Amino acid sequence: MSKPIVATTSLAGCFGCHMSFLDIDERILDLIELVEFNKSPINDIKKFTKMCDIGLIEGGCCNDENVHILKDFRAHCKILVSVGECAIMGGLPALRNSFSLKECLDEAYLNGPSVVANNEEGVIPNDEELPILLDKVYPCHEVVRIDYHLPGCPPSADLIFDALYALVTNQPLKLPYEVVKFD
């Protein structure tokens, strides 16, 4: 039987969840025996080459590229897991949700104390190559269906490993009290 295939991505996140994932230390050797990785920053595979069993999503959706990638993951993964606070509730990027997009851009490119000297013409970047920002930052489960959620900022390496292990070995996931935290 072929190994289950795992894909991962970081949307509007800080890569902290991926760092925490790598914190499984030597267990990564067990993991490699258990699963095969497809599209992921860990192996630098940029595009899906086949259907995957599990997709791990870090970060929420703050622009149209995030939405595009998330929908691509939904289409290519049988199970999608939101990993971390940003994927689950927008996290730090969602602090901008209390302001209008215009207010954010004005502060970042026009009115911020550090940008005035460099932006005398008052240009807000609008090159068509740039992803278009959404009106606010959305949690992943408000964009596509998400099957499981692993909270934490970041979720501990134990939580990520145990969840992944439970999924690929088809065992119930135990969630000890100390492991599920929001910070």
Add this chain to the structure above:
Amino acid sequence: MAQTIKFTIDGVECTAKKGQYIVDAATENHIYIPTLCNIPGVKPRGSCRICSVRVNGRMMTACTTPVSEGMEIENKDPDIEDIRKAIIELMFTEGNHFCPSCEKSGNCELQALAYRYQMLAPRFKFMFPKRRLEATHPKLIKDHNRCILCKRCIRAIKDEEGHSLFAFARRGHNVEIIIDTKYSKNMTDEQAREAADICPVGAILVKERAYTDPIGKRKYDKQPIGSDIENL
């Protein structure tokens, strides 16, 4: 001597003094009923509804309902537990609760309840309301993003003459906590700390205190909220 009465919680026979509120009587019988707006010893308000129990078949708030002889209380029923979880999820989605950037994280009662009820992601949509952060008071910061309007600060923090230092301003969904500038003028450092500690979430913070306890040593890092009552 106060009259002793008998009642049951989930079929377990309990005793209490007549007139005791259900939540206090349960605590004395080592049974945990979750609370958020309740402060032991202060007149209950029943605003958060998290302590909802089924009393003789009807939903009641355990913090405002006195026990009576022969009362049959259901507490750990799966439907009731799900209602409580839904209330927690409503609070998380109604305000802006960014735990990773909150000083109260680890000591927050709302977060602790979410841990106890294992909220992995709320079932409701996040509202992301626009709320203010106020730092005009010389000793306190108010972060309205996190306020759950439990009125604990209003009911517990008073001056020597019994005036509340906090109050509600405005109405409906615009309601928010304000600090009475007149009565809070002479607020002591101790009172400021008390106000921050009485707040179940991180809506009232003491200026220049910031993070105090390292991760792993905070109140709810290792033990679920309520375990002190259950393990007495």
